[in-house]
Amino acid sequence: MSDISELEVSRRGLLAGSAATAVVAATPAAAAPSSQTKAAPMMPVSFAVNGKRETLSLDPRTTLLDALREHLHLTGTKKGCDHGQCGACTVMVDGVRINSCLSLAVMHEGDKITTIEGLGTPDKLHPMQAAFIKHDGYQCGYCTPGQICSAVAVLDEIKRGIPSHVQDDLTAKPRATNIEMRERMSGNICRCGAYSNIAEAMADVAGENV
Numbered sequence: 001m002s003d004i005s006e007l008e009v010s011r012r013g014l015l016a017g018s019a020a021t022a023v024v025a026a027t028p029a030a031a032a033p034s035s036q037t038k039a040a041p042m043m044p045v046s047f048a049v050n051g052k053r054e055t056l057s058l059d060p061r062t063t064l065l066d067a068l069r070e071h072l073h074l075t076g077t078k079k080g081c082d083h084g085q086c087g088a089c090t091v092m093v094d095g096v097r098i099n100s101c102l103s104l105a106v107m108h109e110g111d112k113i114t115t116i117e118g119l120g121t122p123d124k125l126h127p128m129q130a131a132f133i134k135h136d137g138y139q140c141g142y143c144t145p146g147q148i149c150s151a152v153a154v155l156d157e158i159k160r161g162i163p164s165h166v167q168d169d170l171t172a173k174p175r176a177t178n179i180e181m182r183e184r185m186s187g188n189i190c191r192c193g194a195y196s197n198i199a200e201a202m203a204d205v206a207g208e209n210v
């Protein structure tokens with residue numbers, strides 16, 4: 001037998017061996033009996049959402065975002081990235097903004113949660129909602145509920161004197177300047193790029209010129 005034939009045989013053998021190994025490796029997991037899978041224990045949690053007391057029994061791994069959207073059907077709060085990078089899921093908990101995709105629902109026992117549905121209604125808009133409309137602070141609108149919840153909380157942070165990274169003097173009272181608002185809103189991403197209009201809407205509500 002020539003050297004080339006031996007090489008060919010051994011190459012075929014190697015490929016067949018690799019395929020068999022892959023099949024054997026994949027088979028046991030696929031064949032695992034589903035009857036052995038245990039359901040996660042459920043946990044009760046009770047919190048107020050937009051002023052209404054809600055009591056749920058949840059898989060403890062449920063995020064606050066999924067509790068709001070999937071269990072309470074409050075779909076105004078949006079899921080963008082689901083891992084803390086876009087801000088679409090921003091809600092307020094006891095007046096402080098958080099990314100609801102990064103927080104487990106069962107951690108919020110007794111909390112007061114405000115979503116976009118709790119800020120205003122179509123007949124009686126929150127001033128920030130009205131300002132977003134006036135200044136065209138959105139295009140597709142997907143990021144907008146998170147932007148508005150964040151914007152409301154940002155103006156409150158400024159009012160309470162909470163400093164930001166762009167302040168020269170951390171002891172001075174912050175103002176709702178354009179650079180302040182852009183810094184504080186930097187966790188809310190807008191794929192449509194409505195940033196300057198959002199800053200204008202916020203300045204309008206804050207009573208500042210930007």
Ligand code: FES
Nearest residue numbers: 080081082087101
């Ligand atoms: S969905 Fe929560 S930060 Fe993107």
Ligand code: FES
Nearest residue numbers: 139141190191192
């Ligand atoms: S308005 Fe479209 S992502 Fe912000």
